[in-house]
Amino acid sequence: MEWFTASGYWLSRLVFQRSLAALYVIAFVAAANQFRALIGANGMLPVPRFTARVPFRRSPSLFHLHYSDRFFALVAWGGAALSAAVVAGAADAVPLWASMVMWAVMWALYLSVVNVGQVWYGFGWESLLLEAGLLGLFLGNARTAPPVLVLWLVRWLLFRVEFGAGLIKMRGDRCWRDLTCLYYHHETQPMPGPLSWFFHHLPKPLHRVETAANHMAQLVVPVLLFTPQPVASVAAGIVIVTQLWLVASGNFAWLNWLTIVLAFAAVDGARAADVLGLPRPPASPAAPVWYEAVVLAFTVLVAVLSYWPARNLVSRGQLMNYSFNRLHLVNAYGAFGSITRVRMEVVVEGTADPDPGPGSRWLEYEFKGKPGDPRRLPRQFAPYHLRLDWLMWFAALSSLYAEPWLLALAARLLANDRDTLKLLRRNPFPDAPPAYVRARLFRYRFTGPRELRETGAWWRRNPVREYLPPVNAAVLGGVRYEA
Structure with a gap:
């Protein structure tokens, strides 16, 4: 089916998948370095105690089958090694089915960690990384052109991340509506960065401009992701610039970087390649029938599961960073519905x-x-x-x-x-x-x-x-x- 693939987005997929795999490396390494004290057998919230009282159906994880600190370390470091191999191009060097297996294993290993991580893993970017990982799985590899349907699903995910964050702000703290939230945020955010002091001391009129620009980037620009090119690429570029501003002003784990990665998938790869002077790759063979069937089935599943997060977006009681299922398939996102005025x-x-x-x-x-x-x-x-x-x-x-x-x-x-x-x-x-x-x-x-x-x-x-x-x-x- 000619409509099934978009060969011009080969560079978009390449950047998306390699960058996403790099974030998986960081997530697995962080898990390996910190788990013993936090959730290890002798940690503050031991996994064995958690799995003894929470059944598998409520927290699907390999660690329901077996847990030891050595096994957790094997899962974490094994996931990091597999992710690093994908960054290096291993998933593009193997058959399509093998590439999908590699992504599926990465996703399943990190899902196993998140679902027993308890309060230490109760952050929206954990679900975001898992959901993005599944999209990386169904985007295929160099053996076929990127599927159009999955490219649209990536935009739908980016839209929920940005638009959800914009709505939760407008429905939340009054300071978002009167443009004064950034009088406080750079000082009171969870973990300031080396430039946060300087951002905090920007003139107040500039803080108001920052806040207004944030509303534009999260409430207007995401809608433009669904328009034809080059408008969609411009919208993605605005998202990337906005997220880089947030990267410079604070420490939000991989949330901002992952949002940037998602935005790259909306960029017109063919035009970007021409601008960068990159040679065009050889024509990709037609997608296998089994692959088309799997992608169609996955798209239908996401469409069905999207009912809950879509309803959440229009709800007065909007939930922030919420997973509607234990597999973290299609989630609700948002951040900083309220702003702390005083730092304790x-x-x-x-x-x-x-x-x-x-x-x-x-x-x-x-x-x-x-x-x-x-x-x-x-x-x-x-x-x-x-x-x-x-x-x-x-x-x-x-x-x-x-x-x-x-x-x-x-x-x-x-x-x-x-x-x-x-x-x-x-x-x-x-x-x-x-x-x-x-x-x-x-x-x-x-x-x-x-x-x-x-x-x-x-x-x-x-x-x-x-x-x-x-x-x-x-x-x-x-x-x-x-x-």
């Missing part, structure tokens, strides 16, 4: 004093990404995902004890647990564990230009209250956290 941070400290009192010396644990030492410039980690740091931001928004997994964290710090300490930037007790740990809540504000010059501090902070009172190993013995 939980600062975790320990002391060697066996009987802490007013004169005890408390030393602060430093995290890799979240603000701590006021003199430390925030670092850029995205697209890598620091899960503990992100959850610490949510903990700061909660009331006392609202995040009981902090007790599990405290218990591991009291034991100088090696896997937990790997998630931190600095352990103030390298030789022997502390006798007590505690957590205090601080308010953080960016310093002004003059204060930065005089003190070298990027932040000023003021204590608010005690978050977790001093606890020792005896108090926390047998602590368990049920998600």
Whole structure:
């Protein structure tokens, strides 16, 4: 069927699939590096405890069949290796069916991780990566031209990501409607980046322009993705530029990068190749009948499952970052329906004093990404995902004890647990564990230009209250956290 493929989008598919596979590499490596402390057999939220109470039908995962830390590491590093092979072109060097198997294995392995990851994997970009991975599977490889239907499904996914985010803002916090949200956002976002201080100090009129431009990029431009070329390519370009602005201003794991990857699939590859002076590839053979049938069946499935996210877009009670099925096939997306005006941070400290009192010396644990030492410039980690740091931001928004997994964290710090300490930037007790740990809540504000010059501090902070009172190993013995 001539209408089935779009040979001019060969470059679009190449960029989409290779870049998407690179993000899978990052996701698997992040899982491999962090799982032991978070969800390992002796972690804060152990997978075996989760699978014992949650059946397979509610969380499909290989780890319902078997779990050990060694097996999880094999899955994570194996997924990273397979993804790296796809980045290197392995999926284009094998028959079409084998390429699809490679993508299917990548997707199934990461689905297995996400579905037992519990609160540590409760982010919208996990579902987005899984949904995009399935689209990568059905886009085929160099043995055939890209299927038109799947290219449209990629645009439909990008539309839901952007339009859903735009609607949740307009329905949410008033500051999005009066264009003042960015007076606060660069300072109070979950994990500021090295340029966030500078973005925060832009003139307020420019912040209003930023907000208005964001509304245009998320509420108007996504509709243009469904128009003929070159308008669709221009729309995709605007999405890419907008997302690069977000990359520069903060750390949102792979959310922005994945949105950029999705946008590339809407670019007219033939025109882009001509502009770049790339030679055109040889004509692709006709798509096999079995492949056409599989793509048609998948398209029908996505169309049926799209009912729920489409209804969600027009609902007054719009859900943000929600999966309507356990396979994360067609999801609802959105971000920052409300904006935090004040930045709170939980600062975790320990002391060697066996009987802490007013004169005890408390030393602060430093995290890799979240603000701590006021003199430390925030670092850029995205697209890598620091899960503990992100959850610490949510903990700061909660009331006392609202995040009981902090007790599990405290218990591991009291034991100088090696896997937990790997998630931190600095352990103030390298030789022997502390006798007590505690957590205090601080308010953080960016310093002004003059204060930065005089003190070298990027932040000023003021204590608010005690978050977790001093606890020792005896108090926390047998602590368990049920998600």
